[in-house]
Amino acid sequence: MIKIENLSKIYNTGIVSVEALKNINLSIEEREFVSIMGPSGSGKSTLMNILGCLDKPTEGIYELDGESVQDMSDDELAEIRNKKIGFIFQSFNLIPRVNALKNVELPMIYAGVSANQRKERAINALQKVGLEERMHHNPNELSGGQKQRVAIARSLVNNPSLIFADEPTGNLDTKSGNEVMSIFQQLNAEGVTIIMVTHEFDIAMHTKRMIVCRDGKIIEDKPVENQIIIK
Numbered sequence: 686m687i688k689i690e691n692l693s694k695i696y697n698t699g700i701v702s703v704e705a706l707k708n709i710n711l712s713i714e715e716r717e718f719v720s721i722m723g724p725s726g727s728g729k730s731t732l733m734n735i736l737g738c739l740d741k742p743t744e745g746i747y748e749l750d751g752e753s754v755q756d757m758s759d760d761e762l763a764e765i766r767n768k769k770i771g772f773i774f775q776s777f778n779l780i781p782r783v784n785a786l787k788n789v790e791l792p793m794i795y796a797g798v799s800a801n802q803r804k805e806r807a808i809n810a811l812q813k814v815g816l817e818e819r820m821h822h823n824p825n826e827l828s829g830g831q832k833q834r835v836a837i838a839r840s841l842v843n844n845p846s847l848i849f850a851d852e853p854t855g856n857l858d859t860k861s862g863n864e865v866m867s868i869f870q871q872l873n874a875e876g877v878t879i880i881m882v883t884h885e886f887d888i889a890m891h892t893k894r895m896i897v898c899r900d901g902k903i904i905e906d907k908p909v910e911n912q913i914i915i916k
């Protein structure tokens with residue numbers, strides 16, 4: 686699904702240039718569930734932004750489902766994102782004065798889905814994360830864990846084959862964090878590929894493969910032994 690070869694990313698900020706990723710090689714197959722770890726500044730966000738088609742490499746190859754992403758225009762990248770990728774963030778990124786249902790419907794408005802279809806698919810997605818009874822609540826009436834579940838529902842409505850989650854449990858207590866990981870495990874079992882950045886080793890233990898970055902390189906990449914599975 687994902688193939689990265691000799692990929693580098695250099696940020697030029699006028700006076701200094703920073704090599705955020707140095708000659709990285711990485712393959713990720715369909716249905717994998719990957720955690721990316723590593724200290725601050727090690728290149729995790731840069732890698733996620735490139736993998737998620739939000740940014741392009743300076744050098745090297747990035748193929749997503751056989752398509753060469755590194756040569757695409759911004760419009761083509763946006764189309765790929767809308768078509769096959771869901772994003773989840775540490776700070777939820779919900780729209781404040783709009784209820785859960787409308788928040789979940791939003792990506793379908795951009796995708797041109799009809800109003801009836803939008804509502805039906807949004808309710809289905811909210812059911813999937815166990816929040817249909819909260820659909821008329823605004824984000825400020827929801828707990829952190831509930832907000833993140835709304836964000837997950839929103840990421841699902843265009844049926845992505847790939848989900849990127851950036852510190853999805855970073856603002857959550859252990860119980861809510863485990864609920865999020867449980868939903869990810871369920872989605873992964875249904876066939877969605879999930880790539881997640883986390884600082885927490887315990888959270889990474891819920892995934893199937895652990896990648897560790899340091900100084901713009903991948904220094905460790907291995908299967909998780911004794912994966913914690915939430916029933």
Ligand code: ADP
Pocket residue numbers: 696697698703704705723724725726727728729730731732
């Ligand atoms: P992490 O997510 O692991 O904290 P980042 O990918 O954010 O790492 O950063 C990797 C390196 O690239 C750091 O040295 C950071 O300062 C630098 N960097 C990240 N984004 C930019 C940018 N937009 N402009 C310049 N330097 C950047």
Ligand code: ADP
Pocket residue numbers: 886895905907908909910911912
């Ligand atoms: P920490 O130093 O964060 O407490 P540990 O001592 O538990 O971490 O683990 C040391 C290293 O071994 C970590 O970098 C981690 O990548 C690896 N590791 C530990 N347990 C597992 C496991 N079950 N599966 C894969 N890697 C593991």
